[in-house]
Amino acid sequence: MMGSTAYNALSARRARALARRTQPTRRTRRHGNPMFWVILSVIAALLLVALVGPMIAPASVNTSSILDAFSAPSSAHWLGTDAQGRDVFWRLVVGARYSIFSAVLVVAGYSVIGVLVAVAAATGGRVVDQVLMRVCDAGLALPPLVFAMGLAAVLGGGLGPAIVALIATGWPFTARLLREVLRETSQSPFIEGARVLGLSKTRVMMRHILPNSLDVLIVKWAADIGFVILSLSALSFIGVGAQPPIPEWGALVNEAARSTAQGWWVIFAPGIAIALTVTAFALLGDQLQARLNPLLRTSVTAPTVNERPAS
Numbered sequence: 001m002m003g004s005t006a007y008n009a010l011s012a013r014r015a016r017a018l019a020r021r022t023q024p025t026r027r028t029r030r031h032g033n034p035m036f037w038v039i040l041s042v043i044a045a046l047l048l049v050a051l052v053g054p055m056i057a058p059a060s061v062n063t064s065s066i067l068d069a070f071s072a073p074s075s076a077h078w079l080g081t082d083a084q085g086r087d088v089f090w091r092l093v094v095g096a097r098y099s100i101f102s103a104v105l106v107v108a109g110y111s112v113i114g115v116l117v118a119v120a121a122a123t124g125g126r127v128v129d130q131v132l133m134r135v136c137d138a139g140l141a142l143p144p145l146v147f148a149m150g151l152a153a154v155l156g157g158g159l160g161p162a163i164v165a166l167i168a169t170g171w172p173f174t175a176r177l178l179r180e181v182l183r184e185t186s187q188s189p190f191i192e193g194a195r196v197l198g199l200s201k202t203r204v205m206m207r208h209i210l211p212n213s214l215d216v217l218i219v220k221w222a223a224d225i226g227f228v229i230l231s232l233s234a235l236s237f238i239g240v241g242a243q244p245p246i247p248e249w250g251a252l253v254n255e256a257a258r259s260t261a262q263g264w265w266v267i268f269a270p271g272i273a274i275a276l277t278v279t280a281f282a283l284l285g286d287q288l289q290a291r292l293n294p295l296l297r298t299s300v301t302a303p304t305v306n307e308r309p310a311s
Contacts (some may be wrong), residue, residue, distance in 0.1 A: 010258050042280045053093035059254060061090045062245045070263040076206040080265040088269050089210045095247035096272070100277065102163055102248070103228040107221055109167040114174025115210075115217075121175070123205050125143065133179065139172030159242040162235045166228060174217065181213040188212075215292040220244040223285025226278035242262040249274050 066083030073080045079088040142278040148165040153159035185191065186209050194204050233250025235241030237257075242248035244255065249270045256267035 003038045017168065022306045028183045033287065033290075037284075038282045038289070039280055042074045042276075042283060044275055046096065046100060046280065049093055050096040054097050057094050058087075059095055060246070062086065062254055070259070070266070072263070073265055080263055082266050083259045083262070088252075088266060091247040091252060092249070092273055093248050094250060096273070097230060098159065098242060098246060098248040099229050099250070099274075100225075100259055102159060102232055103225045106163055106232070107224050109163070111174055111217065111221060113167070113171040114178060117171065117175035117176035118182060119205060120211065121179050121199055122186070122209070127181075132191030133176065136172040136176045136179075139169070140176065142169070146167040147232065147240065149235060149240055152235055157240045157243065159232075159236075159246060159248060162232055162241040165235070170224070170228075174220070177220065178213065178217060181286065182215050185209050185213045219285050219289045219292060222288050223282050226281030226285075229274065229281075230278050244248050285309055 001257040018141075063086065064082075068077075068081050068085035069083055071077050071081040071085070077087050077089065079092065083089055084089070115130055117136070121129040122236045124132075150163070151168060152158075152161045155164060191204065191208055194208050194214065199207075229249075232241055232248065233253065236248050236250030237254045239254065242251040252270035253267055253274075256270065260267050
């Protein structure tokens, strides 16, 4: 009996200690997850650079100066100069607008198409649903980057064709994912209640089912921006994306790859910018998933005082 009482007392102390560790602190409750705000601050800074940077960049950002070629980083050129004597820092700043805003445009473009296709499949009847989903499956069967590469080349190459190619390869996955989420949401009890009230299929979809199904896509959209930046950089690197003198980050890597031996900083700067931006948006997607998914917001359950280890 005394042993059992001592064990229960020890278990109670352990449970209280575990509860204190898993319970949010006053600072966390007040300010939220610090990591989320750090990531959000980094992305806000990147967006500010993309928006304001080209406005304050010098007019000579694309002007060649052979005498200054491959100048090492200094107070005059913070990240050095490239093979044509152009300032790497300012070209990187100007290129942020092309890389980040082009990625946002791609995600917005294929998201609109994907949402429209998914809603049409969900409301158009069995035949329409089957036809549209088979089209999506055919699109998903193609390697997205390889297909985008070929389509951009057929369209003539350049930043515009690369954007169109990535939109064409991105919408099938969005449509397929949202269609499954719409099907799951449509079986919820509150949706059945809306149907019992006599609401039309379109009204139920637009007012109840679709708004309650977009949380999954919000997480996907945030993470996709980083992936699209990487894809645009890859297309530019192989020559079917942005063309000189557009300082898109992938194009900067392409130009620097031929002269890395003369100046490591020429390829280092755009590579770090791509890696930082892609990582930031990927972490933002993880943080949004943790915030929007109630299962991930629950703390670890503390053991009860009567819980004994298995013998």
